[in-house]
Amino acid sequence: MKRTLYSLTLILALLATAIPSRAQKNNNWFLGVGIGCNMLYDNAKLAPAAPAAQLYVGDWFTPSFGFRASLHGILSHPADPGETWFSSDTVFGLFQLHADGLWNFMNTFTSYKYNRVWNPALYARVSGFLASSLGTHKGHVGIGGGWINQFRVTDFMSIALDLNAIVTNEKVFRTDHTGRFVVLGSATVGVVFDLGFRGF
Numbered sequence: 001m002k003r004t005l006y007s008l009t010l011i012l013a014l015l016a017t018a019i020p021s022r023a024q025k026n027n028n029w030f031l032g033v034g035i036g037c038n039m040l041y042d043n044a045k046l047a048p049a050a051p052a053a054q055l056y057v058g059d060w061f062t063p064s065f066g067f068r069a070s071l072h073g074i075l076s077h078p079a080d081p082g083e084t085w086f087s088s089d090t091v092f093g094l095f096q097l098h099a100d101g102l103w104n105f106m107n108t109f110t111s112y113k114y115n116r117v118w119n120p121a122l123y124a125r126v127s128g129f130l131a132s133s134l135g136t137h138k139g140h141v142g143i144g145g146g147w148i149n150q151f152r153v154t155d156f157m158s159i160a161l162d163l164n165a166i167v168t169n170e171k172v173f174r175t176d177h178t179g180r181f182v183v184l185g186s187a188t189v190g191v192v193f194d195l196g197f198r199g200f
Contacts, residue, residue: 027195028060034162034190038075038094041183042170050075052186054162056098063104063112068123070098072186097128100146119150119158127166142168142184150192158192 033056037049051074058068073095100123106116127142146164153159165185 028066030058030060030192030194032056032058032160032190032192034160034188036162036186036188036190039185041185043180043182052188054186054188054190056100058100058102060102060104063107066102066104066121068098068100068102070100072096072098072127094129099126100124102148115152115155117152119152121148121150122146123148123164125164125166127168129168140169140171142166156194158194160188160190160192162186162188162190 032054034054036052038052039049040047052072053074054070054072056068056070058066060066073093075093102121102123104119104121106118106120123146125144125146127144129140129142144164144166146162148163149161150158151160163186165183167181167183170180170182
């Protein structure tokens with residue numbers, strides 16, 4: 001599992017290096033930030049919402065397909081505290097690294113328009129939990145996906161609503177684990193900046 005996490009980190013580092021060189025050709029890379037909430041679902045129980053934040057950078061290789069690297073946290077509540085664990089009021093920190101494969105289905109099924117106001121995209125996600133203040137496994141991996149909706153405000157800025165969920169082992173979040181899987185959902189609102197004039 002650690003080897004998988006190291007490989008993911010290396011891929012994201014190489015991508016971050018490659019993005020500026022691609023931007024000189026197509027100028028399709030972007031930078032975004034967002035704030036919102038995390039919610040943990042464990043053992044058929046839903047935890048209270050806790051603050052979330054994310055920072056990401058990515059590139060659209062074609063009008064329909066792109067890639068995004070994201071840092072995500074900050075806090076979460078336990079969903080199923082149990083008698084020997086923490087109370088439901090406990091707040092713990094977490095830190096994640098995501099690799100997202102983006103698909104703008106609007107551009108796939110209709111013609112590409114740079115000035116389109118609403119740009120929806122689905123994405124598949126691989127996540128690495130780099131740090132957690134609870135649990136026994138700090139480097140566990142999760143998989144999932146999401147839906148991002150961007151609403152263009154200017155030629156170079158959009159408002160983004162990002163909804164996603166990932167599945168991982170509960171070892172990430174608790175010490176008295178049983179090996180079952182949990183779902184971590186997140187909803188954020190933020191801004192996305194196009195770092196150059198988009199063209200293909």
